[in-house]
Amino acid sequence: MHAKPKLAVWKFASCDGCQLSLLDCEDELLAVAAEIEIANFPEASRAVVRGPYDLSLVEGSITTPHDAERIHQVRRASKRLVTIGACATAGGIQALRNFKDAREFISIVYATPDYIHTLNKSTPISDHVFVDFELQGCPINKTQLIEVISAFLNNRKPNTPPHSVCIECKRRNNVCVMVARGTPCLGPVTHAGCDALCPSYHRGCYGCFGPMESPNTRALSTQFAKMGVQDMELVRLFRGINAYAEPFRKESEAHEK
Numbered sequence: 001m002h003a004k005p006k007l008a009v010w011k012f013a014s015c016d017g018c019q020l021s022l023l024d025c026e027d028e029l030l031a032v033a034a035e036i037e038i039a040n041f042p043e044a045s046r047a048v049v050r051g052p053y054d055l056s057l058v059e060g061s062i063t064t065p066h067d068a069e070r071i072h073q074v075r076r077a078s079k080r081l082v083t084i085g086a087c088a089t090a091g092g093i094q095a096l097r098n099f100k101d102a103r104e105f106i107s108i109v110y111a112t113p114d115y116i117h118t119l120n121k122s123t124p125i126s127d128h129v130f131v132d133f134e135l136q137g138c139p140i141n142k143t144q145l146i147e148v149i150s151a152f153l154n155n156r157k158p159n160t161p162p163h164s165v166c167i168e169c170k171r172r173n174n175v176c177v178m179v180a181r182g183t184p185c186l187g188p189v190t191h192a193g194c195d196a197l198c199p200s201y202h203r204g205c206y207g208c209f210g211p212m213e214s215p216n217t218r219a220l221s222t223q224f225a226k227m228g229v230q231d232m233e234l235v236r237l238f239r240g241i242n243a244y245a246e247p248f249r250k251e252s253e254a255h256e257k
Contacts, residue, residue: 005054005153008040010074012060012067013094017139018085019043019059025142032149051077055152061087061094061122075129080152083125086138086241090210095122095244133158136210138241141193161192162213165205168196177204184224184237189215210242217251231255
């Protein structure tokens with residue numbers, strides 16, 4: 001009898017939402033669990049099976065010196081490493097501090113700053129170790145997650161959509177909120193995965209799934225400007241959950257005075 005592949009789930013700085021997405025797979029997870037051994041998953045169990053692990057899913061960003069060392073241990077113990085969610089792939093909403101002096105925040109918030117050991121920036125996992133695949137989203141799409149797990153366990157490339165939220169919007173027969181209502185929307189430059197949730201409720205896309213492949217952020221900013229969006233509002237639009245994803249970061253910095 002062959003041993004089942006070992007799956008490990010690791011947490012760094014995050015809200016645990018992407019781990020909850022894995023638990024939310026329910027029936028699909030039961031089918032996957034029949035083919036693998038869940039060796040490390042703190043959100044689900046205290047039981048830990050020693051590595052090495054065939055596939056590691058990593059949630060969260062690197063924000064402390066301790067975590068900057070720990071991610072190398074995870075990498076050495078993992079044959080394949082996949083980052084899941086906006087924190088792990090782009091630094092998360094905590095990366096907003098990257099645009100300011102983190103030490104100033106610490107001195108204001110904490111009575112005894114000397115006890116706080118943190119890095120100046122919140123960075124994605126790929127800034128520290130080699131990553132085999134990045135699954136975007138805040139939180140991730142559970143269907144895409146199952147596809148990624150299945151793909152790596154079967155030694156093939158994951159099949160996740162490269163297109164933007166706009167395609168999902170058209171498939172739902174939504175009326176474009178920018179064209180019909182003049183609402184700024186990041187859908188044209190945002191990676192698909194949410195099934196156009198916000199535009200379906202007549203709101204602009206917040207960019208929760210991060211930049212799509214080759215996004216034309218400059219063209220979208222030009223359109224926003226024609227709609228009357230001022231520079232500071234434009235900066236806020238791109239500085240959301242995926243503020244430190246390179247295309248969004250560069251576009252926000254281009255409009256920051």
